[in-house]
Amino acid sequence: MxxxxxxxxxxxxxxxxxxxxxxxxxxxxxxxxxxxxxxxxxxxxxxxxxxxxxxxxxxxxxxxxxxxxxxxxxxxxxxxxxxxxxEFPAVKPSINEYTCKRFANMSISSIQLSREAFLRQDEKGSLTWTFRSIRSLIQYISCLGGSIPFSNSQIKEKCLSLGKEVCETLYIIQEKRERLEAISASLILKVEKLVKSVIKETV
CATH class of the missing domain: 3.30.460 (Beta Polymerase; domain 2)
Structure with a gap:
């Protein structure tokens, strides 16, 4: 600093x-x-x-x-x-349809980038983008309800409203992220299916 x-x-x-x-x-x-x-x-x-x-x-x-x-x-x-x-200008961020759509797009693009990173054997890249994808997915759903979580603890709290599968997948990815462990192709595919199904249900 x-x-x-x-x-x-x-x-x-x-x-x-x-x-x-x-x-x-x-x-x-x-x-x-x-x-x-x-x-x-x-x-x-x-x-x-x-x-x-x-x-x-x-x-x-x-x-x-x-x-x-x-x-x-x-x-x-x-x-x-x-x-x-x-200091910031005298303006407050708006939450609207555009905000939520951007989070949905970020979730989709992140899992695509994760898949590409995995194919070129970029373990850190695939781990990072998979985490960002599921995080953006949870932010998207939360955004639809009028709030946006940022910290990992807030993300965990919000995932509870999305069901057991989303939360368990999030926990697995967060643990691998903390330990710098590589993720598998099957886990990337699982996140991709979750992203597509959740976003499809809410559009």
């Missing part, structure tokens, strides 16, 4: 978001260290990337636009972040 404080002068707001902000959810050598900056100065993107972070740099105006639109990125930055410096 000390490396980033010098960049505060370039941004209206700067901080970490995602699992890195929660010690219990962050997995060394697997989780990304996501950083966001609300700034019109695009040079900060190179600054952050050169420090080894996965950066998102957007203007404050664009941030307001995606928040009003209901984009999940706004929800992550606004609700699932630790600010290093600055």
């Amino acid at each position: 000390n490396d980033l404080s010098s960049l505060c002068k370039k941004a209206q707001a700067l901080g970490f978001y995602g699992s890195y902000t929660r010690k219990e959810d962050y997995v060394e050598d697997l989780s990304d260290i996501n950083v966001f900056a609300l700034s019109d100065d695009k040079s900060i993107l190179l600054d952050l990337a050169s420090l080894g972070y996965s950066p998102v740099v957007i203007s404050s105006k664009y941030f307001e636009e995606i928040c009003m639109k209901g984009d999940p990125l706004c929800h992550y930055i606004y609700y699932d972040s630790d600010l290093i410096c600055g």
Whole structure:
């Protein structure tokens, strides 16, 4: 974090978001260290990337636009972040049909990326994308009810409303993620079937 404080002068707001902000959810050598900056100065993107972070740099105006639109990125930055410096614009994220549809699409695309990673023997990639797929699926269903879980504990709590199969699959993937264990093709296929069946039932 000390490396980033010098960049505060370039941004209206700067901080970490995602699992890195929660010690219990962050997995060394697997989780990304996501950083966001609300700034019109695009040079900060190179600054952050050169420090080894996965950066998102957007203007404050664009941030307001995606928040009003209901984009999940706004929800992550606004609700699932630790600010290093600055403040957010006076806008609250919306939850609407667009928000939920984006989570559904993220779930579908993530399991496709998991399958591709598995085929090229990228064990960490297939594990990461499978976890993101089932997490996005649970976020999608929760979104339909007007809320969005972010932390692993919130995701576990919400999965109970989706039935035993979804929860048991989530637990297996989370355990493998914590232990950095490779997942099987059958588990990827199981998640893919769950994603398709749950989304089909709710569309």
